[in-house]
Amino acid sequence: MTSHPDPSRPAPAGEAGPGHITVLAPGGVGGLLAGLLARDGRSVDIVATEPTAARIARDGLRVESAALGDFTAAVEAAPAARRTADVLIVATKATSLEPALDRVPAGRLADGALIVPLLNGFEHVDLLRARYPRARVLSSAIWVESTRVAPGHIRQTGPFAGLHIAYSGAPADRVEDLAAAVRATGFPVELRDDEAALLWGKLHFLLPTALVCTHAEQPVGGVRAERRADLAAVADEVAAVAAARGVGLDSGDVIAIVDALPPGTKPSMLRDREAGRPMEVDALGGALLRAGRAAGVPTPVTERLVADLERIGAAG
Numbered sequence: 001m002t003s004h005p006d007p008s009r010p011a012p013a014g015e016a017g018p019g020h021i022t023v024l025a026p027g028g029v030g031g032l033l034a035g036l037l038a039r040d041g042r043s044v045d046i047v048a049t050e051p052t053a054a055r056i057a058r059d060g061l062r063v064e065s066a067a068l069g070d071f072t073a074a075v076e077a078a079p080a081a082r083r084t085a086d087v088l089i090v091a092t093k094a095t096s097l098e099p100a101l102d103r104v105p106a107g108r109l110a111d112g113a114l115i116v117p118l119l120n121g122f123e124h125v126d127l128l129r130a131r132y133p134r135a136r137v138l139s140s141a142i143w144v145e146s147t148r149v150a151p152g153h154i155r156q157t158g159p160f161a162g163l164h165i166a167y168s169g170a171p172a173d174r175v176e177d178l179a180a181a182v183r184a185t186g187f188p189v190e191l192r193d194d195e196a197a198l199l200w201g202k203l204h205f206l207l208p209t210a211l212v213c214t215h216a217e218q219p220v221g222g223v224r225a226e227r228r229a230d231l232a233a234v235a236d237e238v239a240a241v242a243a244a245r246g247v248g249l250d251s252g253d254v255i256a257i258v259d260a261l262p263p264g265t266k267p268s269m270l271r272d273r274e275a276g277r278p279m280e281v282d283a284l285g286g287a288l289l290r291a292g293r294a295a296g297v298p299t300p301v302t303e304r305l306v307a308d309l310e311r312i313g314a315a316g
């Protein structure tokens with residue numbers, strides 16, 4: 001995880017620029033990046049649900065962040081893509097990914113456009129590659145705690161922030177120009193060669209934290225004291241499935257990260273449960289169960305937590 005956003009925001013030297021950036025879904029993470037890029041004067045627009053697009057077009061995008069500043073950025077916003085994007089940042093929840101993608105037809109992407117999905121999990125990468133065959137989907141993971149407190153109003157909390165992007169076979173200079181533009185906003189970016197390690201490294205931390213905090217209805221401080229065995233067991237199950245796919249992960253690292261977090265840290269799945277929104281239980285936990293079955297790796301603790309959370313989600 002990359003920590004401590006740099007508020008000095010160094011200017012990108014000699015950078016050609018990533019071109020026009022469209023952000024699909026201005027929620028906790030999408031709204032944060034769209035706001036930061038717009039504040040820096042980048043060419044950026046937002047595609048959102050009808051009411052949220054209207055609100056942002058009228059009032060701008062409000063961002064509150066102790067580390068990156070409080071500001072309102074004027075950004076174009078519409079319910080369907082109107083500009084041709086060189087970069088598409090996809091920031092929906094997994095539960096609304098497919099209907100949201102209908103708002104960005106493939107013809108609205110420049111040939112060879114870069115797609116940066118901020119979703120947790122891994123199954124969305126193949127879905128995006130099938131849907132946009134002429135684009136380059138870069139496996140990515142964002143480490144930040146950021147909440148859409150109201151349409152077009154984003155609050156980033158917590159001490160960590162970092163965007164990890166894999167080259168994923170795309171032209172290196174274009175990926176680096178994009179990384180430079182995001183870094184210049186003050187948001188740290190790490191470029192990586194190994195996309196599987198990037199995605200599974202995030203899931204290794206995220207899945208235990210999300211499932212156990214959401215199941216217990218407690219932030220990190222409570223579960224690391226009371227549900228440590230479940231945290232460690234889910235981390236070990238993720239590591240076992242990742243190992244079957246050739247990715248080496250050490251569960252000790254996950255426990256060390258969980259122990260270092262502020263006790264009030266809440267994963268987005270817990271925030272969804274508290275707000276009565278659909279939870280990404282299937283896209284994250286269900287995906288691990290499917291990958292475990294395919295590899296012949298047992299995942300009993302994840303299975304129990306997923307079953308309980310699916311029952312809770314279905315009961316509304």
Ligand SMILES: NC(=O)C1=CN([C@@H]2O[C@H](COP(=O)(O)OP(=O)(O)OC[C@H]3O[C@@H](n4cnc5c(N)ncnc54)[C@H](OP(=O)(O)O)[C@@H]3O)[C@@H](O)[C@H]2O)C=CC1
Nearest residue numbers: 025026027028029049052092096100119120144145146148
């Ligand atoms: N929040 C966080 O701290 C982190 C989240 N993530 C991951 O990032 C992804 C996004 O999460 P997060 O930012 O929390 O999500 P949010 O719930 O904050 O935002 C989701 C956004 O999607 C929009 N949306 C929903 N349906 C549609 C649709 N059909 N068309 C267009 N837009 C739509 C919502 O619109 P509206 O505003 O109109 O409701 C909202 O702006 C998830 O996979 C999550 O796991 C990863 C790291 C940290």
Ligand SMILES: CC(C)(CO)C(=O)C(=O)O
Nearest residue numbers: 143144145206266267268
């Ligand atoms: C990193 C973490 C736990 C940040 O809150 C996250 O990815 C999420 O909440 O979805």
